[in-house]
Amino acid sequence: MNSGSTYITGSCIIRQNRVYLNGSLLWEADSALELPEFLRAGYDRFSGQYPKFHKMDALSKLGWLAAEVLLKDTDIHLLSPEQTGMVLSNRSSSLDTDLRYYATVKDFASPALFVYTLPNIVMGEISIRHGFKGENTFFVSDVFDTTLMSTYPAQLLAETPLQACICGWVEVMEQQYEAVLFLVENKQRNNAIPLTEAALSSLYQQKNS
């Protein structure tokens, strides 16, 4: 269930070295590219001019890139900073980076890696990039929880100052990765669909082959 007035107004899916925006294939990189090279190529294609990207861990780079694509043609930046929030989730938390950091401890513990040993840092990076100051929460679950993602963001939009919420799934573990982000809003725009569990499930399964 949801409030009945919350809509999915955009989606970005990044998996298998492909980037989809609102269901359409936007870019397909060489399938032989490993994750770091793919993320760098995606940054060069969709952004650039943001040197801090190179300091991020893979989880933050992936989420940041997905948000970059998701929001590029929206007017979300017209909202005040407190009106955009985030609810993200994944399976492996920050374990990929945790292990990389742990590997440095026996020699010289890396401060640059340490700061990414929490999964919610990806939301911080997205917030810094876009100036968002709304509420954000990160959940860890075994699979993409469409029930949670269809109800909690709707509740935030109904009961808090949020007017828009980026929600979804950002997962990285070694070379396995997947980002599925949705923009949900109270406004019904062109091609917007009501935020429901079934809609999220259908969109999540899209392009997954």
Add this chain to the structure above:
Amino acid sequence: MADLKAQIIEQLNLQEVAPDSIGNDQPLFTKEGLGLDSIDALELIVLLQQHYNIRIANPEEGPKIFHSVRTMAVYITENQTVKA
């Protein structure tokens, strides 16, 4: 100082910065300079330990040591015990 600039770029993952674009006296931690942050400062401390076997005994010296590539180079020259 060219080697030190290359080491800084590698240590701090400054992928869009060319060594030649860093001035010897350019401030490292101001927006007008290289714009480094507090995590970068920690990474520079690690760089001194890894590459030059130098541990900074007095943290209050940090701002002076890490003011620019030249001040770093001077500090390394004065304190290096084992060459990497």
